[in-house]
Amino acid sequence: MDRSARRPARTRLARPMAARSIREEHRVSTPLELLFDLTFAVAVSRAAGELAHALAAGGLGDAVPHYLMVFFGIWWAWMNFTWFASAYDVDDVPYRLLTLVQMAGVLVLATGVPAAFEHDDFGAVTAGYVIMRLAMVAQWLRASGADAQRRGTAVRFAVGVGAVQLGWVLRLSLPHRVGLAALPLLVIAELLVPVWAERRGGTTWHPHHIAERYGLFTIIVLGECVLAVTAAVAPQAGGRLLHADLVLVAAGGLVLLFTLWWIYFLEPAGTLLDSRRDRGFVWGYGHFGIFAALAALGAAIEVAAERAQHHVVVADAGIELAVAVPVAAFLVLVWALHAPASAHPRRDGAIAAGAALATLAVTGLVAAGLPLPWAVPLTALPPVVLAALAVLTGPGDGP
Numbered sequence: 001m002d003r004s005a006r007r008p009a010r011t012r013l014a015r016p017m018a019a020r021s022i023r024e025e026h027r028v029s030t031p032l033e034l035l036f037d038l039t040f041a042v043a044v045s046r047a048a049g050e051l052a053h054a055l056a057a058g059g060l061g062d063a064v065p066h067y068l069m070v071f072f073g074i075w076w077a078w079m080n081f082t083w084f085a086s087a088y089d090v091d092d093v094p095y096r097l098l099t100l101v102q103m104a105g106v107l108v109l110a111t112g113v114p115a116a117f118e119h120d121d122f123g124a125v126t127a128g129y130v131i132m133r134l135a136m137v138a139q140w141l142r143a144s145g146a147d148a149q150r151r152g153t154a155v156r157f158a159v160g161v162g163a164v165q166l167g168w169v170l171r172l173s174l175p176h177r178v179g180l181a182a183l184p185l186l187v188i189a190e191l192l193v194p195v196w197a198e199r200r201g202g203t204t205w206h207p208h209h210i211a212e213r214y215g216l217f218t219i220i221v222l223g224e225c226v227l228a229v230t231a232a233v234a235p236q237a238g239g240r241l242l243h244a245d246l247v248l249v250a251a252g253g254l255v256l257l258f259t260l261w262w263i264y265f266l267e268p269a270g271t272l273l274d275s276r277r278d279r280g281f282v283w284g285y286g287h288f289g290i291f292a293a294l295a296a297l298g299a300a301i302e303v304a305a306e307r308a309q310h311h312v313v314v315a316d317a318g319i320e321l322a323v324a325v326p327v328a329a330f331l332v333l334v335w336a337l338h339a340p341a342s343a344h345p346r347r348d349g350a351i352a353a354g355a356a357l358a359t360l361a362v363t364g365l366v367a368a369g370l371p372l373p374w375a376v377p378l379t380a381l382p383p384v385v386l387a388a389l390a391v392l393t394g395p396g397d398g399p
Contacts, residue, residue, distance in 0.1 A: 042110050051064075
C-alpha cells in the first residue's frame with residue numbers, strides 16, 4: 001500500500017491539499033461523503049415529487065423542462081464534489097467545513113424546488129446551487145496552493161466555475177424569455193469548464209472510488225422507486241385487504257427497481273475506468289440521463305399507484321409512457337456506458353435496444369385497452385429478460 005496516500009486516523013486542523021494517489025489501495029467512500037449524499041437524496045426526492053404532482057395533474061409537458069433543470073443542478077453539484085474528493089480529499093477541518101457549506105446549499109436548493117415548478121421562480125434553486133459551487137471554488141483554490149504539478153488545472157477550475165456562477169446570478173435579473181434562452185448556454189458553459197481545465201493536466205481521481213460513488217448514488221436515486229412502491233400499499237395498510245390493482249403496481253415497481261439495479265451492476269465499472277481513464281468524461285456526464293431517468297421512474301410509479309385508487313387527470317397511456325420512457329432510456333444509457341467492457345458490444349447493444357423498444361411498446365397496449373395496473377409488471381418483463389440473458393451468457397458478456 002502507498003503509505004503516503006494512507007488516510008490519517010484523526011482529522012487534523014489543516015494539511016496541504018496534495019493530490020491523492022491513483023493507485024491507492026482500499027479506497028472507499030468516506031463517512032463524510034455518505035452524509036453528503038443524504039442531503040442530495042432530499043433534493044432528488046423533492047424534484048421527483050414535483051414531477052409526480054405535475055404528471056397526475058396532466059401538466060407533464062410544462063414540468064419536464066423544470067425537472068431537467070433542477071435535476072441538472074443537483075447532479076452537477078454532486079458530481080463535481082465527487083470527482084474533486086476522489087483526487088483531493090484530505091479530510092481536514094477546512095475541507096469538512098466547506099463540505100458543510102455545500103450540504104447547506106443543496107438544502108437551500110431543495111426548498112426552492114416547488115417554486116421553480118409552480119411559479120417558474122428559480123431564485124432559491126439558483127441561490128442554493130451557487131452556494132455549493134462557490135464552496136467548490138474555495139476547494140480548488142486550496143488545491144492550487146498545494147499541488148504545484150496541477151496548479152494550472154486547479155486555477156482553471158476555480159476561475160471557470162466562479163465565472164459561470166456569476167452568469168447564473170445575472171440570469172435572474174434578465175427578462176423571462178431572455179433568461180430562458182440563457183439557461184442552455186449556462187449549462188453548456190458548466191459542462192465545458194472541466195474539459196477546458198483538464199487540458200492543462202488531468203486530476204488524480206481514483207477509478208474504483210469513482211465507480212463506487214456512482215453506484216451508491218444510483219442506489220440513492222433508486223430509493224425514489226422504493227418510496228413509490230411504499231406509497232402504493234401504504235393507503236391500504238390500515239388493516240384492510242390490499243386492492244388487487246395496487247398489488248400489481250407495487251409488485252411491478254419492485255421488480256423494476258430490482259432488475260434495473262441488477263443491470264446497472266452487471267459490469268465492474270471500476271475496472272473499466274481503471275483501464276480507460278479517457279472514458280472519464282463520458283462516464284461522468286452520461287450518468288445524468290441514468291440518474292434523472294431513475295428518479296422520474298419513481299415519480300411515474302407513484303402516479304400509477306394513485307391512479308389505481310382514484311381518478312387522475314392524465315390518461316392511462318400517458319402514465320404508462322411516463323413509466324416506459326425512463327426505463328428505456330436507462331437500458332440504452334447503461335449499455336452505452338458499459339459497451340467498452342463488453343466482449344460483444346454490438347450484440348449487447350441490439351439486445352438493449354430491443355428491450356427498450358419492447359418496453360415502449362407496452363404504452364401502445366395500454367392505449368388499446370390494457371389496464372394500467374397490468375402494464376406496470378409487463379413493463380418490467382423486457383428488463384428481466386435482458387438481465388437473464390446477461391446471466392446466461394456469463395460474466396463480462398452481458399449488456
